Amino acid sequence: MVRPGGRSARVQAAVHEAVRALVAEVGRDALTVPLVAQRAGVTPSTVYRRWGDLQELLSDVAVERLRPDTAPGDHGSLTADLTAWAEQFLDEMASPTGRTYIRDALLGDPDGSNAGQCSAYAAAHIGLILARAAERGETPVPEAETVIDRVVAPLMYRILFRPQGLAPAYARHLVADLLAPGGG
The missing domain is CATH 1.10.357.10 (Tetracycline Repressor, domain 2)
Structure with a gap:
């Protein structure tokens, strides 16, 4: 897997950090794409475009972890x-x-x-x-x-x-x- 660079890397890092922080704060069951996007400072459409849905985002975060x-x-x-x-x-x-x-x-x-x-x-x-x-x-x-x-x-x-x-x-x-x- 090639690591993205530039803006793509910043978006990925911000979204991954948002997921980890929100899981710690509110739990997995309360996670939503709009909540993650808001915390990461991106639009929900950015998350959907890159990851498709919340489960694919959680999968990406898990692989990184x-x-x-x-x-x-x-x-x-x-x-x-x-x-x-x-x-x-x-x-x-x-x-x-x-x-x-x-x-x-x-x-x-x-x-x-x-x-x-x-x-x-x-x-x-x-x-x-x-x-x-x-x-x-x-x-x-x-x-x-x-x-x-x-x-x-x-x-x-x-x-x-x-x-x-x-x-x-x-x-x-x-x-x-x-x-x-x-x-x-």
Whole structure:
């Protein structure tokens, strides 16, 4: 996704900030496009033209909030790096705020581009972890898609549909199974 520049970037930033502020002040259920537009200092037609409706706007805000702030930590080995990343991913995404952002990202995503962007965030982090492991000479290093299928996909399923009792031990188990001899 190319970040807009100039006025477009200012409008996006103002509208996103308005959404975040209004959610904190009045709650999600009270949000309306005219209220967001007023707070952002733009016309409602600007919001409708750019985002289509409130759900698509909430989806755009959610995707931006789901963007990782930092690169995954380097803990010295593939197992340590991937385990730490999976635990952090689980912690952030399984939180009430994380689950709300995931749902918003998916609900206002008619063409699948927001889901694709969220997937790209995870894939980029996984790719960095795998590249570090390869640079250290660790073998075998699984493919990124394998990590997504065997670690990220089950985590996301559980986060969205079976969050009860979800703990870091589950993330550690998924990574250990993936990296066990013959597992990846």
